[in-house]
Amino acid sequence: MEHYRAVIKVTFVGAGSIEFTRNVVTDLCSYPEFRGGLHLALYDISAGRLAHAERLAQRIAAQTGADATVSATRDRREALDGARYVINEVQVGGYDATRADFDIPARYGVRQTIGDTLGIGGIFRGLRTIPVTTALARDMHDVCPDAYLLSYSNPMAMLPWSVYEGTPFTRVYGLCHSVRDTQDFGPGPVPDRWVQPPGVRAAVRAGWPVPLPAAG
């Protein structure tokens, strides 16, 4: 008797991301449980970055033996169709916009070390990224309403907030690897009641550890 297993479609939005695509694809492909059961759907507005991401994902899928299907498109709704999970890793405006986030405030005496999450740099980034993120969420509401939107993009807190406030779609979580890494620099063990999520780090919505009820 043959057994059929549903294929899990994971869509990468901004798949040309240097920070995330390689790591997340490698992580997913490393699970034996997913072998033969993954569809990695790549979407980006840049044809060059998309082609690079496609070659990379195909190579990782082959080298890990994940037997994953890899597809690439510049049509967002096509990429979302049938998705179970959507990873948002866009950086709207790229390097030039990020330079402006620093240079314009600096002209008025505001110097920033990081300008992608909060402060004036974060607000600039939010102004250009919120419309893209809410449009993505509206497409998900139409095309894959049961999928989860896992958003790595900055500004971290503003983007899931904008989805909650501005769209009918609510299955959105903001993820931040800095939460996990920062706690390692703390003075001691993190109290039990702070989030210690397995695998995916739940800097949910707030972009920072979320207090949980004490374990009962």
Ligand SMILES: NC(=O)c1ccc[n+]([C@@H]2O[C@H](COP(=O)([O-])OP(=O)(O)OC[C@H]3O[C@@H](n4cnc5c(N)ncnc54)[C@H](O)[C@@H]3O)[C@@H](O)[C@H]2O)c1
């Ligand atoms: N959550 C975290 O822990 C964390 C850590 C580092 C970076 N980030 C954030 O992750 C995001 C990605 O960072 P990166 O350095 O990999 O960026 P990157 O510039 O390498 O890649 C971003 C990709 O987004 C694409 N893109 C831009 N606008 C798009 C749109 N409208 N639709 C689809 N694709 C679009 C670009 O073509 C590019 O390929 C940024 O927002 C960054 O601030 C988050």
